[in-house]
Amino acid sequence: MATVKFEAQEIELTEGESVLECLERSGHPIPNSCRSGVCHSCLMRATAGELPPAAQKGLKDSHRAQGYFLSCCCYPDTDLSAVRVDADSMRIGARVLRKESLNERVLRVVLEANEPLDYFPGQFVNFARADGLVRSFSLASVPALDDGLEFHVALVPGGKMSGWLHHEAVPGDDLELMGPLGNCFYVPGNPEQPLFLLGTGTGLAPLYAIARDALHQGHTGAIHLFHGALVAADRYLVEALSALAQDHANFGYHPCVRDEAGADWVQGEVDAHALELVPNLKGWKVYLCGNPTLVRNVQRKAFLAGASMQDIYADAFLPAGG
Amino acid sequence: MSGLYDAIGGEPAVNAAVDIFYRHVLSDDRIAHFFDGVDMERQAQKQKAFLTMAFGGPHNYTGLDMRKGHAHLVKQGLNDSHFDAVVEHLSITLTELNVDQKHIDQVMAIAESTREDVLGRSTEPDAETANV
Numbered sequence: 001m002a003t004v005k006f007e008a009q010e011i012e013l014t015e016g017e018s019v020l021e022c023l024e025r026s027g028h029p030i031p032n033s034c035r036s037g038v039c040h041s042c043l044m045r046a047t048a049g050e051l052p053p054a055a056q057k058g059l060k061d062s063h064r065a066q067g068y069f070l071s072c073c074c075y076p077d078t079d080l081s082a083v084r085v086d087a088d089s090m091r092i093g094a095r096v097l098r099k100e101s102l103n104e105r106v107l108r109v110v111l112e113a114n115e116p117l118d119y120f121p122g123q124f125v126n127f128a129r130a131d132g133l134v135r136s137f138s139l140a141s142v143p144a145l146d147d148g149l150e151f152h153v154a155l156v157p158g159g160k161m162s163g164w165l166h167h168e169a170v171p172g173d174d175l176e177l178m179g180p181l182g183n184c185f186y187v188p189g190n191p192e193q194p195l196f197l198l199g200t201g202t203g204l205a206p207l208y209a210i211a212r213d214a215l216h217q218g219h220t221g222a223i224h225l226f227h228g229a230l231v232a233a234d235r236y237l238v239e240a241l242s243a244l245a246q247d248h249a250n251f252g253y254h255p256c257v258r259d260e261a262g263a264d265w266v267q268g269e270v271d272a273h274a275l276e277l278v279p280n281l282k283g284w285k286v287y288l289c290g291n292p293t294l295v296r297n298v299q300r301k302a303f304l305a306g307a308s309m310q311d312i313y314a315d316a317f318l319p320a321g322g
Numbered sequence: 323m324s325g326l327y328d329a330i331g332g333e334p335a336v337n338a339a340v341d342i343f344y345r346h347v348l349s350d351d352r353i354a355h356f357f358d359g360v361d362m363e364r365q366a367q368k369q370k371a372f373l374t375m376a377f378g379g380p381h382n383y384t385g386l387d388m389r390k391g392h393a394h395l396v397k398q399g400l401n402d403s404h405f406d407a408v409v410e411h412l413s414i415t416l417t418e419l420n421v422d423q424k425h426i427d428q429v430m431a432i433a434e435s436t437r438e439d440v441l442g443r444s445t446e447p448d449a450e451t452a453n454v
Contacts, residue, residue, distance in 0.1 A: 034381065034382045036380040036381065296361075296362075300348060300357075300362060303348070303362065304345060304348055304349060309340065312362075314362075
C-alpha cells in the first residue's frame, strides 16, 4: 500500500482509506466537516507524490497547480507527502536591495532572498521584521524577467511597516519572508482566454506582475488592465504600462482617475469604466486587487456580467489590525 | 436518493448549476440584498453544498445547520416570499439545464422540506434531532 508522509512520520494507508482517515487514525486531527469534498475545510497541500484527480475536484486551477487537495477525497495509489495548509509557510531571509519612488506615496522596494523563492507573479508574501512586525505585500516581479523580488509599498498614515520602509530602511537591511501565499496569478494553458485586470492603488502590483507574466508566457488573448486612482498623482508605472501596450497589440492599459479630468486617462470610477468597455465577461478570467470594498463589489458585478465564479480571482488588500 | 443525484448528472451538474443559480439569485431585487457584503467564494461553496443536497447527493446538512445558517437573515426579515423566490430560481436553473420535469419535482420537494428550518419555524420542538 501507499504511504502518507506527514510531519516526519510515514503512515501506511489501509485498504479504502482516505488521507484524512489515515491521519486521524494516526493521531493527527485535520479540520474537516462534510467529508464529502464539498466544504473544503480539510484542504491540505501535497509537497511530493501524485494526486488522484478526484482529490482536486472542484478546486481552482491555481490551487491545483500548487498541489492543494481535499484530504477526505484523496485515495492515493502511490506515496504522498502532505502538509497542513495553515502550517505551510516557509520563512526565508532576505535583504533590501534597492528603493525607488514610483510616485509621492508609492515606493518600489526590491528585495534579494537568501535562497530562491518559488513563486507565481501576483502572489503575496509576508514581510517579518526582526522585532516581530508582519505585513503582507504582493509580488510585482516576474522570476523569468527580473532578478530581485519587487513590491509596491504605499505609505499608510501611521503604518509601521510602510513608514519604516519609506523613511528608514536602507539597502542591506534584513527582513524575513513568509510565503508565497494567495491564488491571484496567471495560470498557463489557455492562451486565448481574455483577461480582465482591475485594481486600485498598489493593487496594481499583482496586476502588473500577472500582465507581464501572461505576455511573457505567450498569452494571445486580450489583456485589459484598469487602474483606478483618486487623483492623477496616484497613478504610477504609467510609462512602463504605456510601453507594454505599445509593444503588445493584445494589451490595453486603462488608467482611470476619479476626481480629475485629463487627456491621458478616463475620469470616473474605474469599475464603471471597465464594465462599460467590457460589458460581457462571459469566458473571461478576472483578477481584482486592492481596496476590499471595491474588490467585493466588482467581484459580484463581474459575476453578474457573465464571468464564471471559478474564473474570478479576488485579492482584497485588508488593512492590518493594530 | 443517490438515484436522483446520478440521474441529474452528479457533481458536474452541480457545478454547472451553481453559476446559473447564483447569478439568478443575485439578479433578483427581491432577495439580492440578503447577499450584500458576503464573501462570494464562500457563498458559492455553500450554494454548491445546498444544491448537492437538493439534488439528492452526499451531504451532512441538518435542520439545525439550516436554522443557524439563516438566523441572521430571519432577523433581517427573511420570510416565505424570499424562500419562494429562491426555490423559483432553482426550478428555472434546472429547466435551463434540461433536467426532466420528474426530477425537477423531486428536487423541489427536497428544497421545500427545508423551508421551516430555513425560516426558523420548527413545527416540532425536537425537529433538529430528526436528521441524526
